[in-house]
Amino acid sequence: FSIVNPAFLKMFDLQETSDIKNVNDRNWGEWQVFDEKGKLLEVDEHPVRKAAMTGKTVSNHLVAVRAPSDSKLRWMLISAAPILKPNGQLDAVICTYHDVTERKQAEETLRDSEERFRQLADASFEGLVIHAEGLILDVNKRVTDMLGYDPADLVGKPFWEFIDTNYHD
16 A cells, blocks of 8 residues: 655645555556656666665655656656565655756756857857856857867866966956
């Protein structure tokens, strides 16, 4: 049997009467769980099932979950800790599901924005240097062409190293 708290039910838009599969049930077909690359996980690859099968704790395993009652994909950090009987057999598994969907969406939005900025910066006819407190954080392709350096040679170095000493002041 499975015991779930109201937060879990709400997270997946489930009712108390919903059939929640436990770790011994091999038919989780209604639930879809994907790894970070979008691969659908087999039942035995699910973090909770892994903890139950191995007797070892699984911590902060990132997966995307689609519940049977919902079409939304939610990103979860799942942790599962097996509770063993004195004889070493599995007694129960305590699981936590931490919804990180908003964080994943924010990361994706930031990645898209950074990619658009990179494309714009590299298309520029001007050399662009991003720096903070005098240290170079990033440069566009035009700067590397003008100076004849690889970006790795510039990033992290003081900006003034690449300025003629006559202009340091």
